[in-house]
Amino acid sequence: MNYGTLYGVGVGPGAPDLMTLRAVETLKRAEVLALPRSSDYGASMAWKIIEPVIGKVPGQERLFLTFPMSKEPSRLRSAWDAAFSKIGEHLERGRSVAFATEGDPSLYSTFGYLQREAAQRWPGIRVEVVPGVSSIMAVPAITGTPLADGLERIAIIPANYGVDDLVATLNAFDTTILMKIGSEMPKVVAALERTGLIEKAVFVAKATMREQRIVRDVREVRSERGDCFAMVVVTRKERSGVLAGYVSPAAELAKVEA
Ligand SMILES: C[S@@+](CC[C@H](N)C(=O)[O-])C[C@H]1O[C@@H](n2cnc3c(N)ncnc32)[C@H](O)[C@@H]1O
Numbered sequence: 016m017n018y019g020t021l022y023g024v025g026v027g028p029g030a031p032d033l034m035t036l037r038a039v040e041t042l043k044r045a046e047v048l049a050l051p052r053s054s055d056y057g058a059s060m061a062w063k064i065i066e067p068v069i070g071k072v073p074g075q076e077r078l079f080l081t082f083p084m085s086k087e088p089s090r091l092r093s094a095w096d097a098a099f100s101k102i103g104e105h106l107e108r109g110r111s112v113a114f115a116t117e118g119d120p121s122l123y124s125t126f127g128y129l130q131r132e133a134a135q136r137w138p139g140i141r142v143e144v145v146p147g148v149s150s151i152m153a154v155p156a157i158t159g160t161p162l163a164d165g166l167e168r169i170a171i172i173p174a175n176y177g178v179d180d181l182v183a184t185l186n187a188f189d190t191t192i193l194m195k196i197g198s199e200m201p202k203v204v205a206a207l208e209r210t211g212l213i214e215k216a217v218f219v220a221k222a223t224m225r226e227q228r229i230v231r232d233v234r235e236v237r238s239e240r241g242d243c244f245a246m247v248v249v250t251r252k253e254r255s256g257v258l259a260g261y262v263s264p265a266a267e268l269a270k271v272e273a
Pocket residue numbers: 028029116117118119120121122123124148149150151153154193194195196219220221222223224242243244245246
């Protein structure tokens with residue numbers, strides 16, 4: 016069978032002008048847009064990002080697909096099956112489908128599951144991934160603290176799957192990124208206090224969106240349920256990469272003048 020091409024398109028962290036040129040082109044050309052949302056009545060964040068840039072393309076179909084926010088496999092499986100089958104109806108008719116995903120499609124995105132299943136569901140199908148600006152890249156741009164350089168190491172933790180080992184992670188890595196915070200904020204703050212790293216942490220919600228919020232004292236959000244677009248980044252900056260111990264000429268001069 017000649018299936019249409021399936022695209023996984025990263026649409027960036029929220030600001031529409033952070034979509035790549037390739038993402039915009041792919042989204043404009045696709046015959047069908049697959050737009051994930053977390054409930055049948057809720058809005059699709061991906062569509063909210065895309066709409067101001069591409070608007071409603073004549074003849075293009077928009078499929079709003081529900082992927083519930085749940086960790087229960089049976090609930091997820093049946094919703095995903097229904098959504099993937101709807102996508103399949105179009106692919107089987109030879110129509111190209113662009114699955115839009117917030118941030119990048121290769122990081123905690125439902126597209127990853129679709130990508131894995133595509134070869135079994137539609138043998139021989141062409142799948143193309145268009146990378147996007149991930150929230151992991153957007154947050155340090157906003158806080159002004161680079162994630163890592165030189166010998167520094169980074170850990171990425173999906174906090175809602177458990178943070179019981181967080182103290183060990185914080186001690187082992189130079190930078191720790193906590194995504195999917197859910198109801199884990201109290202434990203996250205407790206681990207930061209135990210390790211003495213509370214001042215090295217920053218909480219960012221809805222980075223690059225109009226509602227963006229930066230909280231530099233994470234104790235203020237200790238009892239907050241992480242909104243679904245929030246993360247905590249802990250950057251120790253105790254070893255400054257290849258230039259450890261290097262003092263810039265400007266800093267030397269300032270010392271002499273002081
Ligand atoms: C299901 S994952 C999707 C990640 C996405 N694929 C990416 O590349 O950023 C959702 C998590 O990403 C983080 N996230 C996504 N967008 C964000 C934003 N604009 N600001 C802060 N965190 C964000 C949050 O930790 C959220 O719980």
